[in-house]
Amino acid sequence: MTKALRSKREPWRLVLGYGKPRRWRKVVRRLSVACLFLAPLSCYVSEYRQAGNTFAAITGRLEALKADMATVAVQTGRNLPPGPSVEASGLARRFPEAAFAFVEAPTYRIDGITGHAGLLRGTNLGSDRLARDAAERSWRGRRAVLAEQTGVHAVVVFTPVSVGNALSPASGHATVTGWVVAAFHAESLFQAADSNAGITFQIFDSGPARRRLDGEDSSSKAPAPHLTFIFERRLPAFDRTWLVYQSRSRPLGEALLNPAGLFWLIASAGTAIVWLAGIRRRRSFEVGTRVLDALIDVMLIVDPTGTIVYASPSALRGLGYDPEELSAKRLADIFHEEDREAIQEALAACRLSDEALPIERMRVHAKDGSWRTMSGMSRRIVVGDAVVDFMVSLHDVTNLLGLERQLEAADRVESLGRVAANATHEFRNILMALDTNLQLLQRSAPDHRTASLAEMLRRYVRRGSGIADEILRFAAPTPLHVSAIDARRWLDQMERELRPLLGTKAELAIHVDEPLVFQGDEDRLSQVLTNLILNSRDAIREHGHVSCIASRSEGGNFAFGIVPAGHFAHVEVSDDGEGMGSDTARHIFEPLFTTKSKGTGLGLAISHQIVSAHRGLLFAESAAGKGTSMHIFLPIEIRLPVAA
Secondary structure (H helix, E strand, O other): OOOHHHOOOOHHHHHHOOOOOOHHHHHHHHHHHHHHHHHHHHHHHHHHHHHHHHHHHHHHHHHHHHHHHHHHHHHHHHOOOOHHHHHOOOHHHHOOOEEEEEEEOOOOOEEEEEEOHHHOOOOOHHHOHHHHHHHHHHHHHOOOEEOOOOOOOOEEEEEEEEEEEEEOOOOOOEEEEEEEEEEEOHHHHHHHHOOOOOEEEEEEEOOOOOOEOOOOOOOOOOOOOEEEEEEEEEEEEOOEEEEEEEEEEEEHHHHHOOHHHHHHHHHHHHHHHHHHHHHHHHHHHHHHHHHHHHOOOEEEEEOOOOEEEEEOOHHHHHOOOOHHHHOOOEHHHHEOOOOHHHHHHHHHHHHOOOOOEEEEEEEEEOOOOOEEEEEEEEEEEEEOOEEEEEEEEEEEOHHHHHHHHHHHHHHHHHHHHHHHHHHHHHHHHHHHHHHHHHHHHHHOOOOHHHHHHHHHHHHHHHHHHHHHHHHHHHHOOOOOOOEEEEHHHHHHHHHHHHHHHHOOOEEEEEEEOOOOEEEEOHHHHHHHHHHHHHHHHHHOOOOEEEEEEEEEEOOEEOOOOEEOOOOEEEEEEEEOOOOOOHHHHOOOOOOOOOOOOOOOOOHHHHHHHHHHHOOOEEEEEEOOOOOEEEEEEEEOOOOOOOOO
8 A cells, every 4th residue: 555545535545446444343343353363262271271280280199199108118118017007008098099009029929908909909010021120120219110001001100118228238229128019090090180070181101112001092082062172291200201181171052151252252243243244345445456456557546736646556567666656746747748738638628528538649758767658548536526636547558559660661561562563564574675676776786886885775774674673572582491590500601601791891790699490491591691791881881890699589578679479589680880860760671762872772671571481570770870780580480381
C-alpha cells in the first residue's frame, strides 16, 4: 500500500476496489481470533500444570521408597535375624502396591515376604541373571540398585544390608549379609501417586536396550469424544533413569464445560458471525486489489489540479517507477513536452463528459530515460455533482508501433519490387530496340568515328540491361539451397576473401562468441555479408575499422527493432564511418534508393530480400557521425523447400 492509498480520499478507493473496513469489525475480528487460539492454549497449560504435579508426586514417592528401604536396611543390619525388622518396618503399609522381603547372601533365599506377596512368592532371584547383576552392583556400590526387568514383569530394587559397617579383609568392602528387596509394578506405583481417573502411563528404561517396564501396553485409547494430552518426562529411579509418558484424557463435555471452554465456544461463534457478515465486502476488495496488481496497463488517479494521487503497481513494470515515486507528481510532467497540451485538453474534456475519452499515442518518459508511446482512456470520478478525481489508464503500444513500422517497410519494399519489375520489362524492350538499331548503325557507318560512337552507345545499353537483370532477380528471386553452416568456418573464409577488397582503408575483425551452427544458403548469405562489409568500407573516409561478430540470440526488444522469441544466429557488422541520419536509414532497404554517386540502390534491397527468404530479419542501427551497425537475425533451424 502506497502513501496515496493511506490518504483520506475515499471515492477512488471504492472505484479501484480498495475499501476501509469499519474499525469495530477489525477489533472484534482480531479479539475473536486471539481468543480462538488462546482458549485451547489455556486448556493445554492447565493439563500441563497438573501433569507436572503428578510427575512431582511420583518422584517424591520414589524418593520416599528409597529412603525408607535404606532405613530398614540399617535397622536390619543391627538386629539380625532380620525377619522382625522387615515385617515391623511399616513398608507394606506405606507402599501396599509393592512386596518387601529380606534376601540372604549369597544363597538368595527369600525370608519374610510382606505386602503384595504375589510378586515375590515362588520367585528364585538367584536364577534371574538381571536380578543377580543388580544385587552384585548393589553390593559393590553399597547403594540401592534397580533390576531392569524380571520374569514376572515386576521391577526389583536391591538395598544392601551390612553388619556394623565392618570391612571384609579380603575384598575391602563392608560385609554384606543380604539385601532388603522391594518388588513392584512401576505403573501401579505411579497410579498410587495420582489416583485421578483418565491417567495412564508408559514407562521405559532409557538405557541402550530401552526396555519397557510396565509389561504390556496398558494405555487405553480414549473414546472418540475425548481430548487426550500426552506429556513426557525423564525421572531418576534407583541409580537409573526412566522415560515416562503420561496420557491424560478428558471427556469433551468436561473439557468444554468450564470457563475456558465456554469462552472458547463463545469466541469461535463470534468470529464466525463477524467473518460471515463482512466476507462479501472483504472479497470484493481483495479481488479489486489483486486485479490491479496483475494489470499490465498503468492505472493513475489524478486530482482536479492534475496531481497524481495514486499509481498502480504496474507502473513499476511499465515505466520503471515505484508507485510512490509518481505520487504527488503532476501528470503533465511525465509526458513529452509536445504532448503535454494534448493530455491537459483530454482531462478538461473528460471533466464535461460521463463517457470514457481516448488518449491516443502520447509519449511518456520512463525512468530509464526512454520514451514509451502510450494509448489509453480517461474518465472522471464524480461524488454528488462534483468532479473529485480522474481515472487515467495507459497501455504501452511502443512495441506495437515498432512492429507496424517493420511491416510497413517490408510492404513498401515488396510493392516497390513489383513496380520495378513491371518497369524493367518495358525498359528491357526499349533497350533491345536500341541495341538492334545501334548494330545496324555500326555496320553501315560511313567512317570509323561513327562506328566508335555506336559501339560506346551499345556498352551503355548493355550496362542498362545488366541493371535490368538485377532488378528482375530482385523481383523474382531464385530458390535457396539450404545446408548447415558453421559460423566460424564461414566467417574465416569470408575474411580471407574480403581483406583484399578492403585494402589499407579499413581493418577487418571477425569474432564468433561460441560454436554456432545454423541453416541457410551459404552462397546467398555470403553475398549479403560481402555487400554489408563493402558498404562499411565505403562509409569510412580515410582509415577505420570494420567488425563482424556472430553470437546466439533468443530474440527480444532492441533499440533498433523487435525480434520474436526464438533461437537465432545474430551476425552484427559494425563500422566507425560517417553513419547516416534517421531519414536516410528509413529508406535504405528500398530498391533503387542510394546515397552513392555510382550505386544502383539494389545492394541492401537484395540483402534484405535474401535474409527475409531465410525467415530472418535485417536491421540498421546508425546515427550521423557515429558509425553504422547492421544486424542480421537468422533462425538456427528453418523449414524451407530445398532446391534440387
